[in-house]
Amino acid sequence: MPLARASRPIGVFDSGIGGLTVTRALMERLPFEDIVYFGDTARVPYGVKSVSTIEQFTHQIVDFLLQHEVKLLVIACNTMAAVAADSVRRRVSVPVLDVIDAGARNAVATTRSGHIGVIATPTTVNSNAYARGVHALNPEARVYSQACPLLVPLVEEGWLDHQVTRLTAQEYLRPVLAENIDTLVLGCTHYPLLKPLLAQEAGPTVRLVDSAVSVAEQVAGTLIELDLANPQRGEPNYRYYVTDIPLRFQTMGERFLGRSLKHLEMVHLGN
Amino acid sequence: MPLARASRPIGVFDSGIGGLTVTRALMERLPFEDIVYFGDTARVPYGVKSVSTIEQFTHQIVDFLLQHEVKLLVIACNTMAAVAADSVRRRVSVPVLDVIDAGARNAVATTRSGHIGVIATPTTVNSNAYARGVHALNPEARVYSQACPLLVPLVEEGWLDHQVTRLTAQEYLRPVLAENIDTLVLGCTHYPLLKPLLAQEAGPTVRLVDSAVSVAEQVAGTLIELDLANPQRGEPNYRYYVTDIPLRFQTMGERFLGRSLKHLEMVHLGN
Structure with missing residues (x-):
């Protein structure tokens, strides 16, 4: 039955x-x-x-x-x-x-300034799917995306709080943070393991959106x-x-x- | 015909x-x-x-x-x-x-001290194939292996002369260099692109064996x-x-x- x-x-x-x-x-x-x-x-x-x-x-x-x-x-x-x-x-x-639809919805609900950063793998970024998801809900929002191909191997190496990971995150986040974002979407399921490090590098004015949650x-x-x-x-x-x-x-x-x-x-x- | x-x-x-x-x-x-x-x-x-x-x-x-x-x-x-x-x-x-048989032969021909380092992917290191190849030719040689899972993604990111790559190489090479090797086998086909950086980090007393060559x-x-x-x-x-x-x-x-x-x-x- x-x-x-x-x-x-x-x-x-x-x-x-x-x-x-x-x-x-x-x-x-x-x-x-x-x-x-x-x-x-x-x-x-x-x-x-x-x-x-x-x-x-x-x-x-x-x-x-x-x-x-x-x-x-x-x-x-x-x-x-x-x-x-x-x-x-x-x-x-x-x-x-x-995860993309859910992350985009949560980002739109979270942002105050309408400036949203997205970090993800190169394919996800190139697909432009987060930007489409965000703009379908709020055409005024601005989405700034950054491909971070090294973060997955760094997580898999277990370097979750390592100087190399910190420098890599700084390099990837620099152009996104320059856009005065107040919300950062973790657009890859590996990234929740880096949440403490990414929160530190993004600073207290940026809220992290975990697409898994x-x-x-x-x-x-x-x-x-x-x-x-x-x-x-x-x-x-x-x-x-x-x-x-x-x-x-x-x-x-x-x-x-x-x-x-x-x-x-x-x-x-x-x- | x-x-x-x-x-x-x-x-x-x-x-x-x-x-x-x-x-x-x-x-x-x-x-x-x-x-x-x-x-x-x-x-x-x-x-x-x-x-x-x-x-x-x-x-x-x-x-x-x-x-x-x-x-x-x-x-x-x-x-x-x-x-x-x-x-x-x-x-x-x-x-x-x-590439392993060729790299092992070249390493045995190159070393003077008999202390050989091998850097490679985790699977290659776990297979112990370089150590077997070296010992088949010279049972007296010592092989020190180090898995370097991050070097492939770093090469693919194009960070061939980047501070993150240098720090990562230092971390991976530290235990191998501590064994006083005089020969270092680049046991992955991505690594020849890092030859200048790896040669600097290994220092002038270590000869690099490129398994592609x-x-x-x-x-x-x-x-x-x-x-x-x-x-x-x-x-x-x-x-x-x-x-x-x-x-x-x-x-x-x-x-x-x-x-x-x-x-x-x-x-x-x-x-």
Whole structure:
């Protein structure tokens, strides 16, 4: 017998392990929801791939999660959200939320001056998706974007409070801060781990918008609105699927998730 | 009519574009040889993937190059050389040279003290392949390895002479230099672009071994030995196949190759 819709899990996916920061925010905001996570660790990073390749990979992942009867999909990867969110929405009948739309909405709600900075991977910046999301809500806002390709490898190296990371952040933030922003969107799921360092470098006048927290808040609202909140009050069920289990995966994954990572399974998608 | 063996191209492959530094060394050392390059840019980087995934991907690439009738294969990727060189040699009948074997031989020929440093990606270091290669030739030698996961993204960012790169190199080199090495192997095909900076940080008493130059020298010797040197004296034919053409590929590729990158074609392998 199929599960009642509200009792089904939330599907969360990312190109790798960065989306575990979104999963963590969901666990904290919605402690009774089951979650199925998919990370395409064999083909990460997506941020340097072409649009057609990203779309193809994204559709394979969505098909996999739909087979697991998810009630709602969260695109927890800024690159996939920037490039493939529209085509995912056309493909599926469940609600699809994504980190870019959520981050853009939160940024518009947060800013006073209307000057918003966005830091992200090169593909996300080039897609211009945050600027489109912000301007759809507030055509007067100004968005200043900066690609930060080194921040992901610095997080994965674990240099979360290191002089090299600080200098790199200073270099990336300099042109954005020069625009007198009052809000800075962390447009990559790796960046929440750098929040203390980025807050220091951005200074006290800049408010940080964490798109992981923003999307968790949006999911909570959507579940209530559509009467899809899980009625269970026991311990939720978390499952993690990846396409590869690379070196240091467990350590890194637990750092992102903020808790132990159990029920991990490796699967193959199309190669 | 099939080409005479000596007139066939050399096949060079890598997980991405790093192997273009090996291609460049081959072009300079063997200016009459045709070259077919394969870069698996859709699935790069391999350095963070599991052994079985790397083997599977490597075999797909080798099969592709054999269809192009190559007379010799060069594994221009330290990760693939570390993990999959033996299984490639068992699979094919053409000679297979690789950057690790070449770098290890050159290091043993270069060192006076017998203390050799190796910097590479985490997978290459964990494979212990350089230490095995060195000890097979000189059991008395000492090999000190250091994983440097940030150097590849720093090269790809183009920060070839940047304070952040210098600090990062200092941090990575510190434990290796403390072992009084006199030879440092650049165990990743991205690192030749950092040669000036690494030479400064390693100091005048340490000789750098560039595995791209080392393997080109080995290819030259093998072609003479097996009577496979191309008799043509006209302009050679260079072709490049990649599985994706990511952002900034042309700029980055030409920086690695040291010349313009023409005849580039995108192909699909198994996904």
